Amino acid sequence: MTPPVTTRRRALALALGAPALAAPRLARGQGTDWPSQVVRYINLYAPGGANDILSRAWCQAMTELTGQQFVVENRTGAGGTVGSDAIAKSRADGYTVGLGGVANLAIAPSLFPNLPYDPARDYSFISGLYRQSNILIINNAVPARSVPELIALLKANPGRYNYATGGAGTTPHLTAELFKTRTGTEMPFVQYRGGAPALIDLMAGQVQVLVDNIAGPIGAVRDGKVRALAVASLERSPMLPDLPTLAEFLPGFDLSSWNGLIAPAGLPPAQVQRIAELSLKALANPTLVKVYTENGASPWRVGPEEFATYVRAQEPRMRELVKLSGAAAG
Incomplete structure (x- = not known):
């Protein structure tokens, strides 16, 4: 029986070790040619x-x-x-x-x-x-024009001012709760089904504080219908570059x-x-x-x-x- 001919390619593979024979090849679309379809x-x-x-x-x-x-x-x-x-x-x-x-x-x-x-x-x-930054805003009638003033107001009136978000367990909700913990303040939570109805009630004075993703209330902020105090990211938002971050008053605050x-x-x-x-x-x-x-x-x-x-x-x-x-x- 004539022994099988060992090709140059196979000999090289054997010299490199058996695993080389089993080296996987990427199917089409799994490597540098991705994407090759919708x-x-x-x-x-x-x-x-x-x-x-x-x-x-x-x-x-x-x-x-x-x-x-x-x-x-x-x-x-x-x-x-x-x-x-x-x-x-x-x-x-x-x-x-x-x-x-x-x-x-x-x-x-x-x-x-x-x-x-x-x-x-x-x-x-x-x-x-x-x-996306979260933003802390208040009704225009709330007597505070900065984060320190809001903290002082809340400490002087525990439980008097309510805050709203567009849902429980969202990053705005967790931002507000972290803010309360970091500042030692009390604000009852009013939950809404979405940021839009919460913003409407904020402008109407039904709630006094709102935390939301910045894109939702940005129009109302720019129109002066509500007052923005800070964003909750470490860096200022390009949408409102003059608005401070909460971290400027509460070091490391980032949510x-x-x-x-x-x-x-x-x-x-x-x-x-x-x-x-x-x-x-x-x-x-x-x-x-x-x-x-x-x-x-x-x-x-x-x-x-x-x-x-x-x-x-x-x-x-x-x-x-x-x-x-x-x-x-x-």
Whole structure:
């Protein structure tokens, strides 16, 4: 029997060791040629809101950058957990990505005891997308024109002034509770179903203090219908650059909304890097930056490792704040 001919390629592989024969090859679309088809982007929120506008701006920038369509699919419900579950259970081929942020990755595990997904196990973390400041505003009749004056007023009148947010367990709600803890003040919480009705009641004097994402009340602030005192991010907002941060009065105070790009767990590392590189380029698109700024957001240009590390650090922090606030799903 004639022995098999050992080709030069096989001999080289044998010389390098048996594992070389089994070295995996990335399928088409999993490496440097991604994307080679339409990409589905799952947004957790309803069409027309700030998160939807910001998501579509990123998808448009990615379409322009890659020549492939990025199609937004709105999967709403249960504080973003419905869409999050859909992302987690999608095929890990790089052609389903979606929104992963403070609500579904860091807060939801403390609000929903039977969460259908595990933020630490079920996702590939790709890149940051954007951050949004929360803003502290008051009714114009409240006799305070700065954060120190508001703190003094609240301490002199414990329980007299109410504060509102657009929902329990949201970053505005947790911001207000952290503010109360840091300042030793008392303000009863009035919960609304969304920031818009809360703002209406603030202007009418039904509540005296409101914390919300900056994009919601920015028009009322600029029109002088309410008084803005500070933003809750470490840096001042480009939308209101003259408005101070809470950290300028309460060192280290930082509680903003943040969102990044996630995909189902199991994406090959080379594909994660490829998507991240393109995402970071898209976040520098001037049109995207303009849309972000107009909607109270700033591009968050962090890669896979930094994004994953940040998420892991935020979940226990949010758990403590949810416990402090007494928030529960419902």
